[in-house]
Amino acid sequence: MIKAKKAHDEIAEYYSRRVLKEWKRLQSDPTNSLEFSTTMYFIDKFLPKRGLVLDGGSGPGKYTVELTKRGNTVIALDPVEKSLRFLRKAVEMHGAAGRLKGVVNGRLEDLSRFKDNTFDGVISLGGPMSHIMDERLRKRAAAEILRVAKPRARIFVSVMSRMSMIDGFVTDFQKDLDSPYSKAWVKTGDYFGGYGFTAFHGFLPGELSDLFDAKTFKKITMVGIEGFGSRSEKKLARLQKNKSRWKGWLKMHLETAEEPSIIGVSEHIMLIGEKKAH
Ligand SMILES: C[S@@+](CC[C@H](N)C(=O)[O-])C[C@H]1O[C@@H](n2cnc3c(N)ncnc32)[C@H](O)[C@@H]1O
Numbered sequence: 001m002i003k004a005k006k007a008h009d010e011i012a013e014y015y016s017r018r019v020l021k022e023w024k025r026l027q028s029d030p031t032n033s034l035e036f037s038t039t040m041y042f043i044d045k046f047l048p049k050r051g052l053v054l055d056g057g058s059g060p061g062k063y064t065v066e067l068t069k070r071g072n073t074v075i076a077l078d079p080v081e082k083s084l085r086f087l088r089k090a091v092e093m094h095g096a097a098g099r100l101k102g103v104v105n106g107r108l109e110d111l112s113r114f115k116d117n118t119f120d121g122v123i124s125l126g127g128p129m130s131h132i133m134d135e136r137l138r139k140r141a142a143a144e145i146l147r148v149a150k151p152r153a154r155i156f157v158s159v160m161s162r163m164s165m166i167d168g169f170v171t172d173f174q175k176d177l178d179s180p181y182s183k184a185w186v187k188t189g190d191y192f193g194g195y196g197f198t199a200f201h202g203f204l205p206g207e208l209s210d211l212f213d214a215k216t217f218k219k220i221t222m223v224g225i226e227g228f229g230s231r232s233e234k235k236l237a238r239l240q241k242n243k244s245r246w247k248g249w250l251k252m253h254l255e256t257a258e259e260p261s262i263i264g265v266s267e268h269i270m271l272i273g274e275k276k277a278h
Contacts, residue, residue: 004134007192007199008079011131014198015059015080023060023086026126030236034229034253035268039125039158040066041254042223046272047072047154051120052101054148056108057128061087065095072121075102077111078128108132108141114148122149123156127268129211130160130200133190138201142211151277155217158270162189162202164230167265171231205263208271219273223257224266231267 015022026036043063047053049071055064058076060083067074068091076087084103091100104113108128122145132138142157149155165185169177173195176182181191189202209219229236240246256262263269 001134003192004132004137007133008131010193011133011198011200012079016082019060019080019082019086022083023062023090026062029233030240031226031229031231031233031267034226034236035126036062037250038223038225038254038257039063039156039270042221042270042272043067043123043156044070046220047121047123047156051153052118053121053123054111054114054119054145056111056122056124056145057126057131058087059083059126061090061095063123063125064100065091067123068095068097068099071099073099073101075104075119076100077104077106077108079105079107081105108144109137110140111144111148116147117150118148119153120150121154121156125156125158125270127158127160127200129157129208130203131198133192133199133201138211143213146212146216146275149275151275153275154220155212155273155275156270157208158225158268159203159208160200161264161266161269162186162204163264164267165202167231203269205260205269208269212271212273216276217273218276219271221258221272222263223270223272224259224263225257225268225270226266227253227257227262229253230265 026032053067053072053074055074055076058064058078064074064076078084088103091097132141176195179195191200193199205222239249
């Protein structure tokens, strides 16, 4: 737990140093924009346009902005104060400021400031749950999300995947194969920082759905957010230049994003479900 606590401080420090970069991240290259467009495609498919949504791990607010624009009211939560300050301005400039109902400095593991059955939807996107470096705390976060969600509320949680890193050891960070973390990676999925990115836990698909108690949570679907686009920025950029082929690829990507064989190898995995009504 001490190791996790130290990692959590470092993670917050990491994000407080790159607020603007995080804001721009989802448009920064074709893979990241694919993350954004695929996530929004499934939000548009499964999340009603009305009702109060918790954006847990909002960062500087890319999704908070989008949700306010589509009609939801939103409370944003993140442990990084600088990101929250940015988020307020971002919603004023790009979103519908009247629909931002709160900005809270906090963590998913402790949503005690919210009553049971408060939200019509909960989103936690781009990996906040991956930045919780202790399995018991991840379980607590999932239980907290379910507690604050109203019956039938839709829940969207996306995390970094464990298997896409195996691809990464070939394509992007071969030198990490000499590191101690890579030797335990397949079994643990834990990376405590020191080789570029900040600490995170890489999930297997089943591990993500198992976090949510089946007595209270009904799974709707699971999505490989970037699919085969995960580590192919340059190739995607080339494809994007040809409008009709790009359109064809996007269609194929969305048609295959829920395939079990694609979900696990995708860079981000999204679980979509609903709190049971009982
Ligand atoms: C990769 S960013 C994603 C931000 C945003 N949701 C997006 O997709 O652009 C991960 C975010 O998770 C936040 N975070 C880290 N640990 C968290 C925790 N325990 N609870 C809530 N948010 C957390 C970080 O501060 C950071 O803003």
